[in-house]
Amino acid sequence: MNHTQTLEIDPQAGLSLSGFILPDGHALALRLAPGTCCAIMGPSGSGKSLLLRAICDLDPHTAQVQWQGAWQQQTPAPQWRSRVAYLPAESAWWHDRVGEHFTDSDAAIPLLQALHLEPACLSWSMHRTSSGERQRMAIARLLARQPQLLLLDEPTANLDATRTQLVEQLFNRYRTHHQTTLLWITHDLAQAKRVATQIIELTPGHGFREVQP
């Protein structure tokens, strides 16, 4: 791979993707400006997670991806992933204690509180956490890194209505405050309309279509 060591950044350039081949063989292209949120919808197996993983440079793919003027193929993978944050559907935890997963507790605490988690949760054992607590902790861990491009794979799938609303509000505030670009996978059209400025639905056999938000 021909990676170069320099990275020219234009914050106004946003995200551009072309030539992403969906599982049905159709090609997907999209452009997202800074401060926008694109909801990705579509049936199970239509390629939503593959799309986010390609943008994050986690899987081999043939798409051309550009973020803030830098081409993914010309950017060392660790440097690319330091600017692009991916929230998988199942978050990963590898230490015994919650707080060991956070590099900056001071940055994490207001985010945890915004998601109705007490700061004391940083001393909890991972074994006692519920799936909904882990999901909210994963979101706080992600935002504490202050990412510029957020790739969210069903971030509220494990959450009740109240916590879902907290998460939607937190991402919305973060997006408008930092002019962050978000891609948000959801199966819920009502949620897509609440959080997104643009909605793309993957339609197996026909590629994709835009839905009015």
Ligand SMILES: Nc1ncnc2c1ncn2[C@@H]1O[C@H](COP(=O)(O)OP(=O)(O)OP(=O)(O)O)[C@@H](O)[C@H]1O
């Ligand atoms: N590493 C892989 N190698 C080969 N096929 C894969 C790989 N990962 C996913 N797939 C297949 O690609 C298709 C799209 O998978 P993807 O995970 O993107 O679906 P999805 O739209 O996110 O579905 P869901 O809503 O169920 O999460 C599926 O048929 C899946 O089995």
